[in-house]
Amino acid sequence: GGQEGGESENPKTYFHEENLVMTTRDLFIAGMETTSTTLRWAILLMMKFPEFQQKVHEEIDQVIGTDRHPRLEDRKAMPFTDAVIHETQRFGNIVPLNLPHATTADTNFRGYFIPKVIAIMIIIIIRIAFLTASYGFRKRDAFMPFSAGRRACAGESLAKAELFLFFSTLMQRFRFQPPPGVTDLPLTAIVGITSSPTPYKLCAVLR
Numbered sequence: 001g002g003q004e005g006g007e008s009e010n011p012k013t014y015f016h017e018e019n020l021v022m023t024t025r026d027l028f029i030a031g032m033e034t035t036s037t038t039l040r041w042a043i044l045l046m047m048k049f050p051e052f053q054q055k056v057h058e059e060i061d062q063v064i065g066t067d068r069h070p071r072l073e074d075r076k077a078m079p080f081t082d083a084v085i086h087e088t089q090r091f092g093n094i095v096p097l098n099l100p101h102a103t104t105a106d107t108n109f110r111g112y113f114i115p116k117v118i119a120i121m122i123i124i125i126i127r128i129a130f131l132t133a134s135y136g137f138r139k140r141d142a143f144m145p146f147s148a149g150r151r152a153c154a155g156e157s158l159a160k161a162e163l164f165l166f167f168s169t170l171m172q173r174f175r176f177q178p179p180p181g182v183t184d185l186p187l188t189a190i191v192g193i194t195s196s197p198t199p200y201k202l203c204a205v206l207r
């Protein structure tokens with residue numbers, strides 16, 4: 001951006017150093033932990049349910065093969081992998097309490113008076129299935145890991161692209177399995193602002 005309207009000349013501008021630093025920080029916090037936590041859930045679930053891992057491998061071999069990297073366009077032809085990623089996001093439910101939202105002023109909404117206070121919204125993710133009987137992918141409106149409305153996740157499409165590309169690239173190259181002797185793979189979550197899997201070890205075996 002130009003210097004015009006910058007910090008020094010216009011005290012009301014939002015373009016100042018603190019805002020730039022905080023916005024950049026937001027992108028790192030909102031964008032990295034979320035995607036990597038989802039991938040940690042995905043790999044854990046693949047180890048827990050090897051028959052599903054097998055089906056993902058088969059779909060990747062059929063649609064992408066081994067000679068090239070996965071591309072975003074491949075997703076359309078990969079309903080099973082798409083459903084696995086959606087199911088991972090549903091099961092992992094990694095931002096279980098959404099983010100707190102606050103009214104900045106006393107507000108009247110559809111007959112309700114909402115004073116100037118913090119109101120916390122809670123996402124409820126219900127039980128839904130993403131596969132049809134014939135293994136087609138089915139979109140579900142109740143799937144809302146990115147929340148909804150004006151303040152929904154700003155990185156939703158980036159996150160979806162990352163999840164598909166990282167997950168299918170990892171699965172193209174590796175079979176994930178627990179280390180020798182490990183038979184118990186707990187799916188217990190550690191809940192903070194994000195909900196993440198209990199730390200686990202894995203073997204990534206080249207396919």
Ligand code: HEM
Pocket residue numbers: 026027030031032034035038094095098099100145146147148150151152153154155156158159
């Ligand atoms: C699996 C990955 C992700 C999930 C599940 C997720 C989920 C969420 C949720 C639930 C919110 C709160 C929405 C609300 O307040 O109603 C949010 C906000 C936000 N997310 Fe994400 N997110 C993910 C990835 C990303 C990525 C990759 C970025 C950017 C690089 C990002 C940037 C943001 C930002 C900037 C906000 C605040 C939006 C606002 O307050 O207007 N997120 N995200």
